[in-house]
Amino acid sequence: MKKAVIIGLGLIGGSMALELKKRLGYYIAGIDVSAANVQKALELGIIDEETDYNHLTDAEVVLIAVPVNHIVEVLLKVLDKAGDNTLVMDAGSVKGHICRSVAKHPRRELFVAAHPMAGTEHSGPEAALYDLFDGKVMALCEVDDSNWQLLDRAFSIVKALNMRVKMMTPTDHDLHTAYVSHLSHVSSFMLGKTVLEIEKDEAHIFDLASTGFASTVRLAKSDAQMWCPIFLENRDNVLKALNEYIKNLEAFRTLIENNDAEALTQNIHEANYIRKILK
Known part of the structure; x- marks a missing residue:
């Protein structure tokens, strides 16, 4: 055998x-x-x-x-x-x-x-x-x-x-996985951490969490012993991805602060293009 x-x-x-x-x-x-x-x-x-x-x-x-x-x-x-x-x-x-x-x-x-x-x-x-x-x-x-x-x-x-x-190539692999895999885990970990810090009453999280929140934060349940080494081994690419992500988050926050509904709508429409890629 x-x-x-x-x-x-x-x-x-x-x-x-x-x-x-x-x-x-x-x-x-x-x-x-x-x-x-x-x-x-x-x-x-x-x-x-x-x-x-x-x-x-x-x-x-x-x-x-x-x-x-x-x-x-x-x-x-x-x-x-x-x-x-x-x-x-x-x-x-x-x-x-x-x-x-x-x-x-x-x-x-x-x-x-x-x-x-x-x-x-x-x-x-x-x-x-x-x-x-x-x-x-x-x-x-x-x-x-x-x-x-x-x-x-x-x-x-x-x-x-x-x-x-x-x-x-290994170079292309590590670059692309930083954006499509590693960044999504960072985002989920930090979303989970943010909610836990703000919502001190765990019952509110359990009672009010929608399916959207559950699916977005699902990866935050992933094992730290696995993911910490991944972030550090691919540090340069993860940092590049994080910088782009943070830039977009800050821009989105500014649009909300400025009550700019038109630009917010445009940003969301641009993000909706992902539907054509991930069917």
């Missing part, structure tokens, strides 16, 4: 394990720094056994789904320990530092730099879901540096997950 090793048994790693078992018949071995996560993943049937870095040589696939600030350390260890025919993929949402760190590694060709553009606000093995990746994008970077046979295996996995492939 084909064997896959999942390192990091949270939402993404756990969901990938479920799908590799269901859709491709892989036997799943798991590694996690948390013994509790390993035990829960075993109980939930997400993995078939616990393993360690000394048992990677017979794996067809190793997926690294740890927080982004630990990926390089884990990736270097995996490349040193993996078999010659082992596909190594990561799931990090910041790619530049990762790709630079392994560029000169003698076994670089085993690695396919990947980012499944999917997720929820939940974390841990209990958050793992079937069908999480359906219809989503798998970003792949620097594919020319990967062994073509292993890259073909990666494509087969992506196809089985019903995902679309988007090939990008």
Whole structure:
């Protein structure tokens, strides 16, 4: 039976394990720094056994789904320990530092730099879901540096997950994810924080929150241990995105202060164009 090793048994790693078992018949071995996560993943049937870095040589696939600030350390260890025919993929949402760190590694060709553009606000093995990746994008970077046979295996996995492939440079990936993913999390975190600071009575938040508020602030429930490293690893791009966002917020505030209904309406109409992009 084909064997896959999942390192990091949270939402993404756990969901990938479920799908590799269901859709491709892989036997799943798991590694996690948390013994509790390993035990829960075993109980939930997400993995078939616990393993360690000394048992990677017979794996067809190793997926690294740890927080982004630990990926390089884990990736270097995996490349040193993996078999010659082992596909190594990561799931990090910041790619530049990762790709630079392994560029000169003698076994670089085993690695396919990947980012499944999917997720929820939940974390841990209990958050793992079937069908999480359906219809989503798998970003792949620097594919020319990967062994073509292993890259073909990666494509087969992506196809089985019903995902679309988007090939990008690490620079483009990190820039665009700062705007379409990382900034939305910053916005949600700070909206949640602002409301909590202003509304001291939690009952008011619960009673008056509309579906609009709930959907906008949903990401504020995301795990700090995951997102703090992402913001710092992609600091320059996140700061650029934040500067643009703050500029628009300040302009919008000025329009309200000036009671400028016409300009407010125009701003909202301009933002409505997003409907044509996100259908």
